[in-house]
Amino acid sequence: MMRNVTFALVLLAAGSAGAEAQKSKDAAKAATAAVDKSDEAFNAHDAKALAAMLDKTYFGEGPTVSAKFDSPEAMSTHLEGMLAKGGRLTREGLTLKADDDGGSAWYVADYTFIPKVPPGALPVHRKLRESGVLVKRGKEWKFAMTHMSLVQPDENAPMAPPSTAAPMKK
Numbered sequence: 001m002m003r004n005v006t007f008a009l010v011l012l013a014a015g016s017a018g019a020e021a022q023k024s025k026d027a028a029k030a031a032t033a034a035v036d037k038s039d040e041a042f043n044a045h046d047a048k049a050l051a052a053m054l055d056k057t058y059f060g061e062g063p064t065v066s067a068k069f070d071s072p073e074a075m076s077t078h079l080e081g082m083l084a085k086g087g088r089l090t091r092e093g094l095t096l097k098a099d100d101d102g103g104s105a106w107y108v109a110d111y112t113f114i115p116k117v118p119p120g121a122l123p124v125h126r127k128l129r130e131s132g133v134l135v136k137r138g139k140e141w142k143f144a145m146t147h148m149s150l151v152q153p154d155e156n157a158p159m160a161p162p163s164t165a166a167p168m169k170k
Helices: 002-043 047-052 072-084
Strands: 054-061 088-098 104-114 126-137 140-150
Touching: 002 047, 002 088, 002 104, 002 126, 002 140, 047 054, 047 072, 054 072, 054 126
Parallel strands: 054 140
Antiparallel strands: 088 104, 104 126, 126 140
């Protein structure tokens, strides 16, 4: 009898752990789709679609000291101004981890941002890293927090080839 009870408890615990693992896996897939959707909206310059993806508790920061947003409304205003200028994001990598109950996910994404430049200007490519938290609200995933920073090269990373330009005269 005792052996049967122990066996039943082991099976119950294993089933519960399996269900949590599946919830986490499903949440990670859905949260990844939300990040994909936000990238598409950014590249379509659709500030309204991005604003709709912000949770009512949203706060975040951009890559400059003054870029701090304490509400979804503040971020929406920032997005409208930024997207009106043009530009494009290309994502090079995404790391995402959902919690066990499938209600939130943390992510880190690496991007190259190519802003629109005036005619005749050289193109600009800015490496950016965004980290953030997504929360599940009903069936939708919303951004609760984001932080974007400019990526700095590693000390040991290969350097760019030396310039062939003539040295500057003093």
